[in-house]
Amino acid sequence: MINFGYPNCKLTILRAHGMKIGDKHYRSLWLGEGETPQIRYIDQAVLPFRFETGTMNTPKDALVAITEMKVRGAPLIGAVAAGGIFLAAYRSAGENHQEETVREWAGKLKQARPTAVNLRVMVNRMMDRFLDASSPEEPEERARKEFMNILEEETEACRLIGLNGLEILKDIHRKTGRTVNILTHCNAGWLACIDYGTATAPIYLAHERHIPVHVWVDETRPRNQGARLTAWELQQAGIPHTVITDNAGGYLMQKGRVDVVLVGSDRTTRNGDVANKIGTYLKALAARDNGIPFYVALPVSSIDREMGNGVRNIPVEERSGEEVRLVEGLDGEKRVRVRILPEEHLVANPGFDVTPARLVTALITERGVCMATEEGIASLFHDT
Numbered sequence: 001m002i003n004f005g006y007p008n009c010k011l012t013i014l015r016a017h018g019m020k021i022g023d024k025h026y027r028s029l030w031l032g033e034g035e036t037p038q039i040r041y042i043d044q045a046v047l048p049f050r051f052e053t054g055t056m057n058t059p060k061d062a063l064v065a066i067t068e069m070k071v072r073g074a075p076l077i078g079a080v081a082a083g084g085i086f087l088a089a090y091r092s093a094g095e096n097h098q099e100e101t102v103r104e105w106a107g108k109l110k111q112a113r114p115t116a117v118n119l120r121v122m123v124n125r126m127m128d129r130f131l132d133a134s135s136p137e138e139p140e141e142r143a144r145k146e147f148m149n150i151l152e153e154e155t156e157a158c159r160l161i162g163l164n165g166l167e168i169l170k171d172i173h174r175k176t177g178r179t180v181n182i183l184t185h186c187n188a189g190w191l192a193c194i195d196y197g198t199a200t201a202p203i204y205l206a207h208e209r210h211i212p213v214h215v216w217v218d219e220t221r222p223r224n225q226g227a228r229l230t231a232w233e234l235q236q237a238g239i240p241h242t243v244i245t246d247n248a249g250g251y252l253m254q255k256g257r258v259d260v261v262l263v264g265s266d267r268t269t270r271n272g273d274v275a276n277k278i279g280t281y282l283k284a285l286a287a288r289d290n291g292i293p294f295y296v297a298l299p300v301s302s303i304d305r306e307m308g309n310g311v312r313n314i315p316v317e318e319r320s321g322e323e324v325r326l327v328e329g330l331d332g333e334k335r336v337r338v339r340i341l342p343e344e345h346l347v348a349n350p351g352f353d354v355t356p357a358r359l360v361t362a363l364i365t366e367r368g369v370c371m372a373t374e375e376g377i378a379s380l381f382h383d384t
């Protein structure tokens with residue numbers, strides 16, 4: 001087991017209480033104890049080199065945690081933005097301008113990162129509850145309850161995604177009679193989702209049920225969320241995995257060493273186009289060329305029903321060129337950044353790409369598995 005400076009760190013899954021790290025169970029986001037409201041989180045910016053938790057006391061803390069990517073992953077940043085609204089409501093309780101203050105924070109939190117729709121979905125949901133004048137409760141208390149509901153609902157959604165996706169992995173295992181080789185990109189794990197993960201949830205459940213799995217983990221340049229976060233999660237859970245460069249997937253598919261591709265999504269439009277971490281589209285193309293199923297696992301909170309044609313319309317975050325020019329790692333005990341490209345070079349760094357629906361085998365959601373089509377997605381919302 002790799003041990004990057006946090007001794008005896010062993011992570012296992014315990015369904016109701018999050019992942020076990022050392023002797024403690026963790027989710028990636030939780031409400032702090034104590035009278036003054038605080039939101040606690042696992043700091044993903046320092047993993048896997050250090051395991052640290054952080055505290056958000058104000059909406060600004062929530063905003064900074066999102067923009068500095070201490071918290072990341074679509075479902076998680078949606079939940080953190082919801083937490084930001086709760087903190088804004090509490091901090092401004094009793095003020096004449098409480099509503100105005102909270103509205104201002106809602107605007108800022110929604111814009112913190114442009115691609116994941118979860119920010120908008122969760123902030124709007126929080127604002128509806130906060131502004132619900134028909135309730136006898138104080139607005140900040142309503143905000144607290146809604147934030148807690150979001151934490152629990154997103155966790156439960158991932159658990160159900162796990163159960164729905166498990167059937168797919170079981171089926172592949174039944175047909176081949178050997179280890180199921182899954183390729184994943186970026187981190188759609190429990191760190192990105194409060195608990196279980198989206199793409200990882202079926203993998204964790206399969207492992208628990210003794211279905212042999214092995215995961216090819218794309219390192220996911222430039223920020224290396226695959227190598228730094230997904231590999232860390234899998235290692236701690238004892239799931240066999242191999243980290244590969246982002247360019248290796250197509251070759252492995254040609255050689256018959258990948259049975260299925262399983263990724264998450266930051267926004268899926270109503271026609272089934274899927275935005276996910278840059279490089280996902282190339283994996284979908286390679287999967288199609290090699291007849292390998294390409295599944296996307298996502299909670300319905302990542303579906304943008306207001307938007308059609310994601311390839312054309314989804315806003316893609318353009319990130320700093322320094323992420324490409326510099327690489328972070330350990331030098332002995334010290335976290336350092338080294339330059340791999342002189343500053344004068346122009347660099348483009350789109351954070352996401354959009355995989356057209358035609359390349360997606362199916363969407364795995366908490367409400368079931370559906371086709372990546374307008375009808376398939378509409379079928380998830382029949383009862384709502």
Ligand code: MRU
Nearest residue numbers: 072073074186188192264265277
């Ligand atoms: O830029 P990030 O690290 O927030 O990007 C995250 C991803 O692309 C994930 O694959 C994603 O949020 C999937 S949902 C768990």
